[in-house]
Amino acid sequence: MAADSEAKPETARANILxxxxxxxxxxxxVADLRARGYAVSHGATGLAGQAQAHEGRFDLLILDRMLPERDGLTVLEALRSAGxxxxxLLLSALGAVDERVAGLKAGGDDYLVKPFAFVELAARIEALLRRPPPSLETVLRVGPLxxxxxxxxxxxxxxxxxxxxxxxxxxxxxxxxxxxxxxxGMLLEDVWHYRFLPHTNVVDVHIGKLRRKLDAAGEAPMLHSIRGAGFMLRPPMDV
Incomplete structure (x- = not known):
């Protein structure tokens, strides 16, 4: 996996772990990415990487699938659960379809199988960094919610x-x-990170549980089922 000799950017473009x-x-x-102008930090174990991801402000994480102390998928799930x-970008020598699906379902955004060319790694990084950044909002409000x-x-x-x-x-x-x-389908893809749409009632089960928690007895409903279409959250109607 030799590095190619692309021109170095003038300034660091992103902070990568x-x-x-x-x-x-x-x-x-690390050497290749720094030559491309990225600021790069390195962790050698799952626990170390998880701690660094919590403490630092990174634009992208490159996470090996198999790590000592804590495997990559466990780290990824913990980070997503922490918000x-x-x-x-997951790296792994495990290239089977089931392994790639498991990585994406755990919250990964892309999956690159080892061995790989550095030019492909760079292209995957560029593609992920071009995505719109997540919302900077820290509090969401809908009516009384x-x-x-x-x-x-x-x-x-x-x-x-x-x-x-x-x-x-x-x-x-x-x-x-x-x-x-x-x-x-939107919920399976965006919340559960399925890249295919299996026949499952997981969405309906979780919607039912969430509705019972949001809409207590005596409260105007906020979470509605739209027949033949899906679901909608909206502020409670005046009663």
Missing amino acids: LVEDDLELAAEI IRTPV VLDLIGRTARRGEREVELLPTEFKLLDYLMRHVGQVVTR
Whole structure:
């Protein structure tokens, strides 16, 4: 996996965290990316990489699938559950379809199989960095419903709403699409990170649980099923 000799950018374009336990490969990747103008930090274990991702402000994470102390998918799931939305490029010698699907479902944004050419790695990085950045909002509000993305709490009026991690992600998505019909396919792709649409009732089960938590007895409903289309979150109607 030799580095190619593209021109070096004038200034650092992005801050990247590489989590890779193969120290020889990591050194080659770091050298190549720095030559391209990126600022690069390195962690050699899953625990170290997870701690660095929590503490630093990175534009992109490059995460090896198989790591000592904590494997890459466990690290990725923990970061996503903590609300860290930084794009993640997974590296792995495991190239089977099931392995790639597992990585994407865990919250990965792209998956590159080893061995790879550095020019392809650079192209994948460029593509991920071109994506629009995640919203900088830290609190979402829809009528009496308030979702604190930093504190990981939800309230409807004066009532606290206890949410499990997947319910929190689901509500986050619905609040960002308030007043819009959201299909089951959209939720499977964007919340569960499926890249195919299996026959499953997972969306309906989680919507049902979330609705019971949001719309307590005596409260005007906010989460609605739209027959033949999907679901919609909207402020409660006056009654």
